Amino acid sequence: MKKAMVALVLVSTNVFAFYEDPKQQFDMTRNASNNVTIVFRQSKNVTQECSQESIRRGNKPFGFSVDACSYWDRSLTGPDTCLIITGPTTNFHTLGHEVRHCIQGNFHK
Numbered sequence: 001m002k003k004a005m006v007a008l009v010l011v012s013t014n015v016f017a018f019y020e021d022p023k024q025q026f027d028m029t030r031n032a033s034n035n036v037t038i039v040f041r042q043s044k045n046v047t048q049e050c051s052q053e054s055i056r057r058g059n060k061p062f063g064f065s066v067d068a069c070s071y072w073d074r075s076l077t078g079p080d081t082c083l084i085i086t087g088p089t090t091n092f093h094t095l096g097h098e099v100r101h102c103i104q105g106n107f108h109k
Contacts, residue, residue, distance in 0.1 A: 022093045032072075032105040035079040046087050053085065070098040072105065 043049035050069035051061035057071065068086045075081065082102030100107060
């Protein structure tokens with residue numbers, strides 16, 4: 001099965017200087033996929049694990065700290081797959097943010 005790998009933008013709620021409203025409404029009709037299998041991986045060093053995954057996918061490592069990241073693999077024959085990497089503990093906002101990447105791709109403006 002041939003997959004086109006698309007790395008999603010990594011986001012950390014404490015890295016960027018913008019405020020993200022956890023109750024902000026967004027358009028679910030603009031999803032990149034409505035058929036996604038999510039795979040979770042926990043790491044004690046999230047930034048290192050996310051950077052290693054980025055390199056494995058042919059991208060540059062990250063030059064900043066992240067709380068979580070997600071990577072999306074498009075499938076031609078079945079559900080798309082999205083890998084979410086978090087620490088051993090996380091919060092609802094961070095997890096929801098990454099799940100949104102899994103269904104909407106790079107939604108950041």
